[in-house]
Amino acid sequence: MKTGNFYGIGLGPGDPELLTIKAVNTIRNADCIFVPKSDTKEESLALQIVEDYVGLKKIVTQIYPMTKEKNILDAAWKKSAEEVRDEVLKGHDVVYLTLGDPMTFSTYIYLLRHLGALLPNEVIHTIPGITxxxxxxxxxxxxxxxxxxxxxxxxxxxxxxxxxxxxxxxxxxxxxxxxxxxxxxxxxxxxxxxxxxxxxxxxxxxxxxxxxxxxxxxxxxxxxxxxxxxxxxxxxxxxx
CATH class of the missing domain: 3.30.950.10 (Tetrapyrrole methylase, C-terminal domain)
Structure with a gap:
């Protein structure tokens, strides 16, 4: 089976109109959307920002613990990366939503580190967002x-x-x-x-x-x- 692609997408500060055209097109064409959410919040701001482009796609909410314990956080990121990998290996194009810019003070970077050991580099793509x-x-x-x-x-x-x-x-x-x-x-x-x-x-x-x-x-x-x-x-x- 053909391997899919993974896209980490920066959503900018919160205004849906500040999304890049590339981000919108990638979300629209994706098979599955991963949405990060802390265990202290009822709703995901990231999902609210892109709600007009999601449609009936499969949505996977990943809950991250609000703690500074490195071993707990690392285990959560590893589990998240494995869930993403499973979808990509099924041939699905996967989107992961993150606020701001993915490479600027973003917890997305921790997920990316784990994905680098699980997927070939050529199927991992990061789309910038406005800081x-x-x-x-x-x-x-x-x-x-x-x-x-x-x-x-x-x-x-x-x-x-x-x-x-x-x-x-x-x-x-x-x-x-x-x-x-x-x-x-x-x-x-x-x-x-x-x-x-x-x-x-x-x-x-x-x-x-x-x-x-x-x-x-x-x-x-x-x-x-x-x-x-x-x-x-x-x-x-x-x-x-």
């Missing part, structure tokens, strides 16, 4: 880079003070996974005189999207969840 920080910058008309400027993309560390040399070295810094560290980040930016040079966005691409350049107004707001912050050394290129 949350790119979508946020465009939504807020906030330039990321011009000329020879340097960009850093970094998750907020446990020790927020360690961001200081990064903010000093790079022209633009994208802070991911702000979460509960929002107020600490704002304190650091205020201390460095950078609160007037940034953009904050949460739930970008979704109905409850929020974007602001008034960073100081965020103190005590608790808006860190599903958010991204972009900070520039030079405020002159800010349009929004």
């Amino acid at each position: 949350s920080y790119n979508a946020a910058a465009c939504f807020g008309n906030f330039p990321l880079l011009t000329g020879d400027e340097k960009l850093a993309v970094i998750p907020v560390p446990e020790d927020v003070a360690s961001l200081r040399p990064v903010l000093e070295l790079f022209d633009t810094v994208v802070l991911m996974k702000v979460a509960k560290k929002l107020d600490e980040v704002l304190f650091l930016l205020d201390d460095m005189g950078l609160t007037g040079n940034g953009l904050f966005a949460s739930y970008i691409g979704q109905k409850n999207a929020f974007v602001t350049c008034d960073l100081l107004s965020l103190k005590g707001s608790g808006r860190g969840y599903l958010s991204v912050m972009i900070v520039r050394k030079n405020s002159n290129t800010s349009i929004g």
Whole structure:
């Protein structure tokens, strides 16, 4: 039997209109769609984004535990990869949905590592998606880079003070996974005189999207969840 193909598809930040044409066509032509979902959520945002293109295809929901225990997570990813492999070896074209871009801070990468040992490389394909920080910058008309400027993309560390040399070295810094560290980040930016040079966005691409350049107004707001912050050394290129 002819082997099928596997497609990992980046869905972007949440707006169905930000899907690429290639992503839409691949979903429409697939035989089976794998949908990741955490064990704490009732519905999958990924499936909601592509619902207009799914039709009557076979849908397999894969539940992933919300834990940091590496052995538990690795076992879950291995099981998921084996389920995908079984469908591909049946000759089916398989799609795996993932938010954002598959190769940027994505748990999809862990699945890909296991698939690499189970399937030939020529049947594994990854389709890019728009990152949350790119979508946020465009939504807020906030330039990321011009000329020879340097960009850093970094998750907020446990020790927020360690961001200081990064903010000093790079022209633009994208802070991911702000979460509960929002107020600490704002304190650091205020201390460095950078609160007037940034953009904050949460739930970008979704109905409850929020974007602001008034960073100081965020103190005590608790808006860190599903958010991204972009900070520039030079405020002159800010349009929004």
